[in-house]
């Protein structure tokens with residue numbers, strides 16, 4: 644039997660529809676939410692992502708500002724811009740598109756973002772809040788994946804989730820969010836010695852590595868749910884980290900690339916921006 648294809652594109656469109664109404668209602672009571680996106684250089688994939696984020700923001704009524712810097716921007720200039728955006732009441736969310744050029748220390752840049760405006764959920768305060776299960780801004784890709792899993796009624800509690808990739812953007816926060824759902828979680832990465840043995844144990848297999856077709860059907864447990872976060876470009880074509888054709892008759896559910904995780908990341912960013920705007924507009928409590 645062929646796996647159910649988890650349509651992230653469709654779910655993201657539904658989320659955007661709901662958000663559009665919520666943004667309009669929010670705007671009636673307050674001001675239009677604003678998202679600032681900082682793009683350094685002209686990395687082709689980043690250009691595409693940033694464009695998609697801006698287009699989606701506009702479609703739901705979120706004002707978006709694109710701030711571009713050349714590749715050779717100094718770290719100081721970048722930090723000064725972030726400080727300015729932190730103090731700008733029209734900006735509720737700040738996102739610095741990664742990767743950054745090598746001469747810039749990514750963590751220093753992330754640390755400079757006001758945690759209340761950190762719609763990527765990368766600031767250490769938000770990472771810590773996520774760890775302890777406190778409501779906070781959550782990283783968009785893993786949070787989008789949890790939404791997708793829940794929309795398809797994939798049981799998480801007690802299930803073995805195996806994550807391939809231990810990045811700060813996807814793998815690590817994914818592990819935390821699944822632990823918070825009471826899944827049993829294993830995290831594999833480039834140094835894992837017995838990858839196939841590990842992936843074969845997964846009820847839920849989440850792959851975020853950036854290697855075309857790293858995972859093939861023989862590495863997947865029958866009836867598993869397979870979430871492919873990979874975006875690997877070859878000319879105009881995009882391939883995932885999972886070999887869809889060899890997995891589709893083994894898994895029970897699988898995400899396509901494109902049209903699976905990618906749109907969910909963007910929809911979640913918009914949700915985070917509205918959440919950030921709401922928490923910033925809270926009237927101070929007068930004692």
Ligand code: GUN
Nearest residue numbers: 738739740741742763783
């Ligand atoms: N580069 C790849 N994914 C992401 C993401 O989720 N956020 C940011 N800021 N940069 C990225």
